[in-house]
Amino acid sequence: MYLKDKIPSHFHQIFVDLLEIEIPYEKIATCKECTLCVHEKSPYQKIKCCNYYPRVANFLVGGIIQDENLKFGKEIIENLIEKKIGVSPFGIFPDLLYTKRKNAFTERISINHVKKDIIPLICPFMKNEMCTVWDYRENLCVTYFCSSISGKFGVQFWEELNSFIRISEIKISKYCMKKLRYKEDDISLFYKEVNNFDLQNKNGTLNKKKYNKIWNNWLLKEMEYYSKCYEIYKDLEYNEFKKIFGKDYLVVLNSLKLKSKEFLKNVFPEKVIINSKATLKIDKNTVTFFLGSSQLVLDHSSYFFFKLFNGINNTIDVEKKALSFFLSINNYIEDALNKNILLNANTLITE
Numbered sequence: 001m002y003l004k005d006k007i008p009s010h011f012h013q014i015f016v017d018l019l020e021i022e023i024p025y026e027k028i029a030t031c032k033e034c035t036l037c038v039h040e041k042s043p044y045q046k047i048k049c050c051n052y053y054p055r056v057a058n059f060l061v062g063g064i065i066q067d068e069n070l071k072f073g074k075e076i077i078e079n080l081i082e083k084k085i086g087v088s089p090f091g092i093f094p095d096l097l098y099t100k101r102k103n104a105f106t107e108r109i110s111i112n113h114v115k116k117d118i119i120p121l122i123c124p125f126m127k128n129e130m131c132t133v134w135d136y137r138e139n140l141c142v143t144y145f146c147s148s149i150s151g152k153f154g155v156q157f158w159e160e161l162n163s164f165i166r167i168s169e170i171k172i173s174k175y176c177m178k179k180l181r182y183k184e185d186d187i188s189l190f191y192k193e194v195n196n197f198d199l200q201n202k203n204g205t206l207n208k209k210k211y212n213k214i215w216n217n218w219l220l221k222e223m224e225y226y227s228k229c230y231e232i233y234k235d236l237e238y239n240e241f242k243k244i245f246g247k248d249y250l251v252v253l254n255s256l257k258l259k260s261k262e263f264l265k266n267v268f269p270e271k272v273i274i275n276s277k278a279t280l281k282i283d284k285n286t287v288t289f290f291l292g293s294s295q296l297v298l299d300h301s302s303y304f305f306f307k308l309f310n311g312i313n314n315t316i317d318v319e320k321k322a323l324s325f326f327l328s329i330n331n332y333i334e335d336a337l338n339k340n341i342l343l344n345a346n347t348l349i350t351e
């Protein structure tokens with residue numbers, strides 16, 4: 001497939017150089033049949049990995065507002081603006097209290113994933129189990145895959161693409177602000193303030209003084225402001241976008257193209273088998289494979305799934321099974337292939 005099939009269509013006018021970059025299908029992270037929701041009692045049922053608050057840039061907020069098909073998304077934005085939390089001229093971002101909840105969750109997350117911890121983190125743009133802003137979703141919502149078919153090569157590609165889109169979103173949102181007569185110095189200062197949650201008091205309530213100052217002439221006209229940002233963005237041409245992105249544009253683009261080649265080249269074999277020459281040592285906490293001077297150390301849970309590599313099971317099915325227990329063995333697959341502890345079963349049969 002090509003990136004044009006993955007990147008939201010409104011971006012096509014400016015991401016011209018990205019559209020024909022070829023990538024493999026991500027067959028493990030099949031979001032319609034989410035790996036986190038395989039079990040009936042999974043705490044991620046109906047949530048998937050949308051326990052995340054996106055940072056929706058101003059022009060994307062405007063895109064949602066003007067889109068007749070995204071009425072729910074527009075209602076959610078109206079509601080957030082009414083509460084004035086996380087709402088700034090840069091866009092709609094996670095607020096202080098959400099960020100604290102998320103940080104606490106990230107610190108204590110282990111194998112115990114519990115629904116009561118996940119529910120308070122559900123994305124505000126999710127309604128009736130659906131994303132209400134899909135066509136205007138932000139960088140991470142475009143590029144996140146819980147596991148890649150090419151292991152670290154896929155992860156690196158998606159991270160780089162994510163960074164490219166995120167930087168573009170930030171630069172375009174600032175460009176829109178300038179067009180709407182914010183001064184360059186104010187934009188830099190306000191950006192720091194918004195990211196420090198200065199528009200909120202420590203208990204999460206609104207700091208009205210800061211909010212009024214940052215919105216200035218646009219105060220109480222936030223919806224109109226976001227719509228104008230979208231109009232400015234729609235008039236943005238490819239060459240102008242490259243100028244906005246700055247001198248690193250070609251460097252980032254070339255790096256992305258190189259990473260896409262690695263991504264394509266390193267797709268996991270369809271079926272793999274544990275090398276019969278490898279020996280095994282099982283300890284209390286770990287399981288170690290030895291082959292020549294190479295070793296591979298696994299924890300017992302990962303070994304439970306690793307044993308399924310018998311040349312019959314599909315590689316992606318085994319990783320999917322592990323993910324359904326909130327465990328990824330992708331790194332082990334990759335390491336084991338490099339050390340010949342896992343072998344491509346199809347090549348063995350042909351030989």
Ligand code: SF4
Nearest residue numbers: 029031034035049146
């Ligand atoms: S990226 Fe993974 S966890 Fe998220 S929806 Fe897709 S399959 Fe589910």
Ligand code: SF4
Nearest residue numbers: 050123125126131141
């Ligand atoms: S914006 Fe959509 S895809 Fe992104 S986290 Fe929210 S519901 Fe999920």
